[in-house]
Amino acid sequence: MELxxxxxxxxSAIRPRRDQLDDLRDGHKTLRERIRADKDLSSIxxxxxxxxxxxxxxxxxxxxxxxxxxxxxxxxxxDSSQVTPDQAFACFVPFLNTYYQGKWSRNGRSLGIELxxxxxxxxxxxxxSEVQKDIYKAASxxxxxxxxxxxxxxxxxxxxxxxxxxxxxxxLRLEAAKREAEWRMEPLLIPDRDAKEWQTTDPxxxxxxxxxxxxxxNGHYVNVVKAIKWWRRRYEKPKYPKSxxxxxxxxxxxxxxxxxxxxxxxxxxxxIVARYESCVATGSVPYLRDRGVERDVFMxxxxxxxxxxxxxxxxxxxxxxxALDSTSEARSAAAWRKLFGDRFPKGPDEDDNDGSGGEPEKxxxxxxxxxxxISGGRFA
Amino acid sequence: MTTSLPxxxxxxxxxxxxxxxxxxxxxxxxxxxxxxxxxxxxxLRLEPPGLIPAEFVPASTDWFLLARQTYxxxxxxxxxxxxxxxxxxxxxxxLNSLGPETEPCREGKICTxxxxxxxxxxxxxxxxRTEKARIRWHVLRAxxxxxxxxxxxxxxPGEPFELPAYPxxxxxxxxxxxxxxxxxxxxxxxxxxGLVEICRYPGNDRVFVVGQFSxxxxxxxLPLRWGKRIAGCHSDEVGVWVRxxxxxxxxxxxxxxxxxxxxxxxxxxxxxxxxxxxxxxxxLRDGKPHLLLIGFPISLLYGGPPESFHWxxxxxxxxxxxxxxxxxxxxxxxxxxxxDRHRFLNMAPIRWVxxxxxxxxxxxxxxxxxxxxxxxxxxxxxAGALGSAxxxxxxxxxAFKLTIMDGDSVKAGNLVRHSLSMADIERFKAERLAxxxxxxxxxxxxxxxxxxFPPKNPETIGQAEIILDCTADxxxxxxxxxxxxxxxxxxxxxxxxxxxxxxxxxxxxxxxxPRTDLVEAFQPWxxxxxxxxxxxxxxxxxxxxxxxxxxxxxxxxxxxxxxxVRELERWVGDPEPASGLLVFAREAADCLVRRIEAIxxx
Numbered sequence: 016m017e018l019x020x021x022x023x024x025x026x027s028a029i030r031p032r033r034d035q036l037d038d039l040r041d042g043h044k045t046l047r048e049r050i051r052a053d054k055d056l057s058s059i060x061x062x063x064x065x066x067x068x069x070x071x072x073x074x075x076x077x078x079x080x081x082x083x084x085x086x087x088x089x090x091x092x093x094d095s096s097q098v099t100p101d102q103a104f105a106c107f108v109p110f111l112n113t114y115y116q117g118k119w120s121r122n123g124r125s126l127g128i129e130l131x132x133x134x135x136x137x138x139x140x141x142x143x144s145e146v147q148k149d150i151y152k153a154a155s156x157x158x159x160x161x162x163x164x165x166x167x168x169x170x171x172x173x174x175x176x177x178x179x180x181x182x183x184x185x186x187l188r189l190e191a192a193k194r195e196a197e198w199r200m201e202p203l204l205i206p207d208r209d210a211k212e213w214q215t216t217d218p219x220x221x222x223x224x225x226x227x228x229x230x231x232x233n234g235h236y237v238n239v240v241k242a243i244k245w246w247r248r249r250y251e252k253p254k255y256p257k258s259x260x261x262x263x264x265x266x267x268x269x270x271x272x273x274x275x276x277x278x279x280x281x282x283x284x285x286x287i288v289a290r291y292e293s294c295v296a297t298g299s300v301p302y303l304r305d306r307g308v309e310r311d312v313f314m315x316x317x318x319x320x321x322x323x324x325x326x327x328x329x330x331x332x333x334x335x336x337x338a339l340d341s342t343s344e345a346r347s348a349a350a351w352r353k354l355f356g357d358r359f360p361k362g363p364d365e366d367d368n369d370g371s372g373g374e375p376e377k378x379x380x381x382x383x384x385x386x387x388x389i390s391g392g393r394f395a
Numbered sequence: 396m397t398t399s400l401p402x403x404x405x406x407x408x409x410x411x412x413x414x415x416x417x418x419x420x421x422x423x424x425x426x427x428x429x430x431x432x433x434x435x436x437x438x439l440r441l442e443p444p445g446l447i448p449a450e451f452v453p454a455s456t457d458w459f460l461l462a463r464q465t466y467x468x469x470x471x472x473x474x475x476x477x478x479x480x481x482x483x484x485x486x487x488x489x490l491n492s493l494g495p496e497t498e499p500c501r502e503g504k505i506c507t508x509x510x511x512x513x514x515x516x517x518x519x520x521x522x523x524r525t526e527k528a529r530i531r532w533h534v535l536r537a538x539x540x541x542x543x544x545x546x547x548x549x550x551x552p553g554e555p556f557e558l559p560a561y562p563x564x565x566x567x568x569x570x571x572x573x574x575x576x577x578x579x580x581x582x583x584x585x586x587x588x589g590l591v592e593i594c595r596y597p598g599n600d601r602v603f604v605v606g607q608f609s610x611x612x613x614x615x616x617l618p619l620r621w622g623k624r625i626a627g628c629h630s631d632e633v634g635v636w637v638r639x640x641x642x643x644x645x646x647x648x649x650x651x652x653x654x655x656x657x658x659x660x661x662x663x664x665x666x667x668x669x670x671x672x673x674x675x676x677x678x679l680r681d682g683k684p685h686l687l688l689i690g691f692p693i694s695l696l697y698g699g700p701p702e703s704f705h706w707x708x709x710x711x712x713x714x715x716x717x718x719x720x721x722x723x724x725x726x727x728x729x730x731x732x733x734x735d736r737h738r739f740l741n742m743a744p745i746r747w748v749x750x751x752x753x754x755x756x757x758x759x760x761x762x763x764x765x766x767x768x769x770x771x772x773x774x775x776x777x778a779g780a781l782g783s784a785x786x787x788x789x790x791x792x793x794a795f796k797l798t799i800m801d802g803d804s805v806k807a808g809n810l811v812r813h814s815l816s817m818a819d820i821e822r823f824k825a826e827r828l829a830x831x832x833x834x835x836x837x838x839x840x841x842x843x844x845x846x847x848f849p850p851k852n853p854e855t856i857g858q859a860e861i862i863l864d865c866t867a868d869x870x871x872x873x874x875x876x877x878x879x880x881x882x883x884x885x886x887x888x889x890x891x892x893x894x895x896x897x898x899x900x901x902x903x904x905x906x907x908x909p910r911t912d913l914v915e916a917f918q919p920w921x922x923x924x925x926x927x928x929x930x931x932x933x934x935x936x937x938x939x940x941x942x943x944x945x946x947x948x949x950x951x952x953x954x955x956x957x958x959x960v961r962e963l964e965r966w967v968g969d970p971e972p973a974s975g976l977l978v979f980a981r982e983a984a985d986c987l988v989r990r991i992e993a994i995x996x997x
Contacts (some may be wrong), residue, residue: 016415018415019410019415019422020408020411020412020415020422020425021415022416023408023425024408024412030609131504136565344415344416360408360412361526363416
């Protein structure tokens with residue numbers, strides 16, 4: 016059974032909490048405002064925007080001591096042929112020491128800021144072309160709204176940020192946005208893993224791709240990603256794939272036009288199993304091309320890891336299929352719970368005595384099998 | 396920090412998940428908080444598998460289930476959605492009006508609670524109140540309701556008849572008196588319409604009662620049967636009445652809400668409402684609104700024979716005045732009638748005034764005494780603490796014909812255990828008590844004799860069958876024995892022992908009061924009381940006052956007064972009523988009263 020309302024409740028238990036989202040929002044807003052206002056950075060600053068699972072609405076709730084994190088990209092006009100990634104980072108050190116003294120550090124390709132409740136990852140880019148610079152300043156790119164919150168989103172100049180909804184001209188712009196042709200994005204240059212060289216990346220294409228997919232899937236795609244990521248977290252080994260590479264794999268294998276999260280999870284897992292059987296048989300790792308750039312998302316995944324991961328997916332696909340095909344609410348819920356753990360709501364038990372057992376009864380008459388809570392029957 | 400939206404609770408989620416297994420129920424949209432309704436609204440689509448679509452019931456209907464933030468506590472109900480929901484009013488449903496524009500659902504909440512028999516429940520099969528089960532129970536009942544509605548079986552023969560949900564203005568009520576006796580009268584009267592007196596209840600401008608019905612020319616029909624208070628009311632308004640064969644309703648069970656709809660409903664019953672309006676006499680053209688009473692026979696049980704008349708009331712706008720010049724209409728009578736038709740028989744909402752049948756039977760469903768006690772006339776001698784408490788119990792329980800006899804006046808010191816109040820001080824207990832008791836029920840017929848027994852005029856007490864002595868006065872006992880009673884009487888003499896620890900009840904059904912028997916039976920008890928309370932000091936009336944008062948608290952007096960009435964009821968209902976002394980004693984430790992002496996001689 017698809018149990019849509021069970022999935023609604025499961026997802027609300029695994030997505031970041033409202034207070035965590037509020038903290039993230041406060042964190043990135045403050046950082047971005049400070050960067051924009053900073054006099055030293057003003058000569059190199061072009062724009063900033065958000066990327067990452069937080070923006071893509073595919074983030075799952077941090078547990079225990081984990082902190083929620085959000086990625087902020089700062090687009091600069093630093094010439095990549097003149098300036099090394101190291102030097103680009105150096106531009107930001109004074110800023111970081113002013114506002115985040117003792118809380119920041121170099122994290123390979125980014126600058127990590129660790130605050131009490133969240134983490135901010137600052138990624139510095141080199142200059143894009145002049146035309147692209149304009150694009151990066153548009154509301155369509157800079158909006159803080161996540162994928163799930165945007166009913167419509169077009170990478171065009173006139174697209175208005177929903178935050179400006181009250182302002183005059185908002186709806187005119189929205190209408191205009193529908194008619195404009197979307198930009199062609201060019202890749203951005205960001206530091207590579209060791210910050211030695213510039214590397215191409217295309218975060219906006221990734222974002223747009225996710226948004227489009229989610230729309231095709233009636234809003235279920237990002238939930239399928241969250242659900243499968245949640246499942247993935249139950250297994251420490253293998254180490255990879257996880258995070259974005261996992262999300263990318265899900266994106267490739269998730270069918271378009273879904274009617275429910277349950278169906279999406281099951282079909283995605285089964286597609287992974289079918290598609291990469293031969294890969295696993297030969298001990299190799301599939302090549303997954305990133306969106307917008309020629310890059311292997313699965314670069315860091317070893318043959319061993321992938322095989323171990325594949326085995327987990329195979330098992331999971333079996334359980335998901337069982338859960339989906341089951342016609343009993345109790346058995347279906349139990350199977351989903353086996354897959355996802357106990358954040359997935361419990362189904363009705365066999366010995367439930369308040370009438371919500373598996374099969375629907377005729378007329379809803381509730382047979383009393385054991386003492387139920389007595390109410391009413393008192394007169395004054 | 397502004398007040399944030401309430402969060403959907405785990406309880407509501409659990410309740411909603413329990414709908415997964417329900418065939419025919421689909422969730423269109425998850426719970427949304429509706430601020431103006433102070434509720435969470437769940438948009439459902441119901442398609443009961445067994446439902447065969449009928450005239451007003453399509454195969455698929457949309458609903459909003461409204462639940463409170465405190466779910467599983469708090470109210471819960473299903474309301475038809477404005478789009479794709481039921482647009483009519485059925486039985487076992489509130490009036491299905493559109494309601495505020497901002498809300499997605501109509502106001503016609505359907506009756507999913509336990510009292511609806513046609514949904515296959517028994518009266519005591521209770522609604523579950525757990526998180527898991529409560530929403531689901533209501534949705535299943537809603538589907539059963541839909542199925543019953545499609546088969547026109549929302550109300551089954553043998554069930555109590557239910558009137559449609561007329562949208563009464565809640566600012567007043569109009570009481571009328573109809574029962575099987577008046578029904579028989581109506582059946583024999585051919586008149587179909589006329590005038591009726593409407594009386595305002597003195598001191599309460601929200602209460603009106605129906606007075607005398609008469610023909611158009613003012614000839615009275617049917618006698619007035621109200622109790623003393625209402626019969627004494629002055630009528631200051633005149634209404635009109637019309638009689639139809641059935642109640643006015645539009646299918647499926649929708650009360651008319653406009654003049655036009657009322658006319659439609661009347662036409663269905665073969666009545667010509669227009670020509671009725673034409674008969675309004677000129678004197679009602681006085682610029683004031685008048686009530687229109689619509690009467691029709693109803694049965695107590697659905698499908699059963701008609702047993703009573705019921706009245707509905709509509710407040711008509713003032714009738715057009717003769718001689719007034721209004722563009723488009725002649726100022727003569729004909730013109731007035733045309734204007735009235737135009738004014739009333741249109742799409743404007745009509746004002747239904749709430750009516751209630753206040754016949755004895757109808758307003759005493761919460762509990763009354765047995766007929767053997769109610770139907771006898773009572774003479775109560777002694778309107779003191781015990782007497783006044785007994786009197787109130789008798790009248791509330793339905794013994795309406797009561798004469799109260801007592802020559803004393805109310806003193807402030809009485810109020811600690813008497814039923815009267817400060818407004819009655821220095822007035823005759825009997826008179827004030829009778830006035831007060833007549834306000835208790837529309838059927839009370841309490842009279843007073845502010846004198847000691849025996850009455851100056853013996854005829855005044857000739858009719859009473861039950862003689863209740865609550866004086867605890869030895870002289871009264873002698874007078875009762877001396878009095879020439881016109882026939883057999885039920886005598887009951889009640890008195891309290893010291894500190895109201897004991898209740899003494901002496902009963903005798905006889906033609907003459909058997910005083911010697913009573914005195915004899917009492918002797919051992921009086922001696923015992925005297926011994927027991929030998930050292931006790933009786934309280935004084937007050938500082939500077941030499942008279943002694945009899946100690947007894949109000950709670951004890953009331954407790955024992957209830958026993959007097961209970962025993963009286965039992966005794967007069969007994970096919971072989973015994974005569975003799977009963978003694979009840981109050982246990983000090985708990986509130987028990989036990990009978991410690993049964994009647995010795997039968």
